[in-house]
Amino acid sequence: MKPIRMYDSQISGNCYKVRLLMSHLGISVERIEVSVAAREKRRELLGHMNPAAKIPVLEFDDDSFMAESNAILWFLAQNTIYLTDDPFQQARVLGWMFFEQNNLEANIATARWWLTVKNVGDDYRDHLALRHEAGHQALTTLEGHLADREFLVDNRYSIADISLYAYTHVAPEGGFSLADYPLVRTWIDRVQQQPGYVPMFDEA
Ligand SMILES: N[C@@H](CCC(=O)N[C@@H](CS)C(=O)NCC(=O)O)C(=O)O
Structure with a gap:
């Protein structure tokens, strides 16, 4: 298949x-x-x-x-270097992917949608404030987790990193400054150095 x-x-x-x-x-x-x-x-x-x-x-x-x-x-x-075959570490990968959907994407992507895609930030000011508060909590969690590791799970680049990287690296488009998250910024650089990395938008 x-x-x-x-x-x-x-x-x-x-x-x-x-x-x-x-x-x-x-x-x-x-x-x-x-x-x-x-x-x-x-x-x-x-x-x-x-x-x-x-x-x-x-x-x-x-x-x-x-x-x-x-x-x-x-x-x-499956069966690639981007997912460990250890069930315990696999569960940790899944844990971060659930975190991504519940805590990170839900807030950062929505704020980005209002501010950058639809340009309707003024109509959603109260909702935006809530998304920003919750999104910053997610970024703070990520920053804390990266304090003593280079990648999210088992110190190897995996689909957990790929999943969280997608919206984290465009968080500024949702009105989130990454200035207070130096470890997140270094992790973003690290992801961008992985072999086969491509940016979000196709190069012209
Ligand atoms: N949980 C889904 C979310 C998918 C999703 O929200 N897709 C958006 C684009 S990022 C979409 O199709 N939006 C159009 C719409 O909702 O009509 C996933 O991770 O794939």
Whole structure:
């Protein structure tokens, strides 16, 4: 079962995680760019592949589909250097990926969506303040965890790092300064030095 196509968006961190891992693994697929802002017809386009009608969605050569960025990372990373085969460390990887969806993406991606993608920050001032408070708590947790390690789990670069990197490195687009998170900034640099690293936006 090989991935052949990805329903994707360049501005989406959830899609970027998958693109980044595929680049590390040397997997190339046809990319179908889907506008995240134009929501009409979304269900018609994606509903048969993902009941939540969201991207990323990966299509396989046997006509099956897979949604949820972290589930896709988990699947593609099997038997590669990007996922340990030790069940205890695997559970820690999963723990960080749940943290990413609940604490980090939920706040940073939403603030970024209002401020940078939709440009409606003024309409959402109260909501933004809550997202900023919770997002900073997530960044503080990440900073603390990086105090005595280079990567999130087992001192090796893994899909846990890829998952959290996606929205952390664009946090300033959501109004989050990273000035108070020097270890997070160094970790961002470290991720960018990994073989096969690609930036979020395609180079012209
Ligand atoms: N938990 C999902 C979230 C997917 C998601 O929110 N995708 C966004 C793009 S980042 C989307 O499709 N937005 C369009 C919409 O909600 O209509 C994942 O990690 O894949």
